[in-house]
Amino acid sequence: MDNRTYKAIAIGGSAGSMDVLLRLFACLPKKFSLPIIVVCHLHPCDEGGLIEVFTRHAPLIVKEVADKELIQAGHIYFPPANYHLLVERDRTFALSIDAKVNYSRPSIDVFFESAAAVWGDELIGIILTGANKDGAAGIQVIKKHGGLTIAQDPREAAYPAMVQAAIDTGDVDQILCTEEICKFLQMLPVSCTGHVIEE
Amino acid sequence: MKLSDIENLEIDLLLEAIFLRYGYDFRSYARGSIRRRILQFMQMTGVGSVSETIPKIIHDESFFQQMAREFSITVTEMFRDPQMFLALRREIVPLLKSYPYIKVWHAGCATGEEAYSLAILIEEEKLAERTTFFATDFNDNALEKAKEGIFSLDYVQQYSQNYQQAGGKISLSDYYHANYGAMAIKSALKKKITFANHNLVIDQVFTETHLILCRNVMIYFNKELQERVVGLFHESLVYGGFLCLGTKESLLFSKYQNKFREIDTKNKIYQKIA
Incomplete structure (x- = not known):
């Protein structure tokens, strides 16, 4: 474990990631002081059913992102289906209906790239199971900006293609199974000012 | 200065140049999306950095027109929602x-x-x-x-x-x-x-x-x-x-x-x- 402090956690997941996310959320401490933002490939017509499920299983507040909403610590955010999610420099969310990227909207790459540009080396990017390669380019950008990159162990992933694509970029710092990601999150030296706007 | 701060500074200068030269004001657009389009445009045209884009934008009007088209690509459909x-x-x-x-x-x-x-x-x-x-x-x-x-x-x-x-x-x-x-x-x-x-x-x-x-x-x-x-x-x-x-x-x-x-x-x- 390094001594760096982090301001946000970005998670990307696709096919098979529901179970992993439920396990990760269940292990989080109640006073977790970083925002967690999860971009999952959803059916374009999903109307928040996922939020309900996660709310029952997470100790933190789970919510669908509203455009221009301020990002707060201790929250788990999901973008609405059929919108890309981006972060602004004043730590607010922005949505977009730009064309799909990697056949996906929301796209993990789009979100990771914009989060890296805002949080730089204070961002943790985690890529989970999935059947395409969305997120690999995003992991590279997070790494380029000095952030920490983690991939779920492909041997454990229900659909290893997405984590493998990320690992193949050579920019993944740690390859961990779900239980190890849990431990990592629990031991994070979190910054108590994670939610403060600095600008 | 962090990498992201430097890039942001470059984008500020580019948008300022576009505004002063052509009158199109993208300075108050949400930065995330406009940044993505700038980077996409750079990839398309093979320009290495945002800074390198600036003189081209100032001196080459057709280059700007090309970029403006990239900026204004819109996705819409009939009876969306x-x-x-x-x-x-x-x-x-x-x-x-x-x-x-x-x-x-x-x-x-x-x-x-x-x-x-x-x-x-x-x-x-x-x-x-x-x-x-x-x-x-x-x-x-x-x-x-x-x-x-x-x-x-x-x-x-x-x-x-x-x-x-x-x-x-x-x-x-x-x-x-x-x-x-x-x-x-x-x-x-x-x-x-x-x-x-x-x-x-x-x-x-x-x-x-x-x-x-x-x-x-x-x-x-x-x-x-x-x-x-x-x-x-x-x-x-x-x-x-x-x-x-x-x-x-x-x-x-x-x-x-x-x-x-x-x-x-x-x-x-x-x-x-x-």
Whole structure:
């Protein structure tokens, strides 16, 4: 474990990631002081059913992102289906209906790239199971900006293609199974000012 | 200075250069999306850094035109969010019927798919005779496409399905001619809309309106610009007039919040009350 402090956690997941996310959320401490933002490939017509499920299983507040909403610590955010999610420099969310990227909207790459540009080396990017390669380019950008990159162990992933694509970029710092990601999150030296706007 | 700060500085300079040289103001756009488009454009043209783009933009007008096209690519469809159009029909149309004449403003109409959707709804609800319909955008290329009213048939199945879910009374195919792989909107419907250039960033209100549609436009603006635009809409609407936003947009973070009543929370339809 390094001594760096982090301001946000970005998670990307696709096919098979529901179970992993439920396990990760269940292990989080109640006073977790970083925002967690999860971009999952959803059916374009999903109307928040996922939020309900996660709310029952997470100790933190789970919510669908509203455009221009301020990002707060201790929250788990999901973008609405059929919108890309981006972060602004004043730590607010922005949505977009730009064309799909990697056949996906929301796209993990789009979100990771914009989060890296805002949080730089204070961002943790985690890529989970999935059947395409969305997120690999995003992991590279997070790494380029000095952030920490983690991939779920492909041997454990229900659909290893997405984590493998990320690992193949050579920019993944740690390859961990779900239980190890849990431990990592629990031991994070979190910054108590994670939610403060600095600008 | 961090890598991201340096890149941000470069983007500031580029947008400033574009504004000073050509008068197009992207400085108050949401940074995330505009940054993505700049980087995409750089990849397309093989320019190595944002800074290197700046002299090219200043000296080569065609290079700028190319970039401007990349900036204004819009994604739209007919009857996107059919539930919203259904709500318009059921909740708002009966209220609009109390006016002897109705002015409708579709702001940020891009290539017109949604404007024609609304024109169809107005037609089917028998409001067309007393309605004046303005559809505006800042992008002349998009406006030209909108006026032509010719769209790819690739999405027609989706559009038809949306139309039915939006409470469509006949068949979407009654409103266009299909040929050569394209759908051409019938001229009777095209005549119902006045397309005009209006830039939400700099232009003022041009008419009093009863219904304004501006969907998934303000997600591309920063908060200050969003406030300006909501202010324009507030000024333009009659007391009791309606404002329809994108289903994931809201007035929640706006100072105009108290001047509107949320009529339909899910479909983001607001009524001016002050």
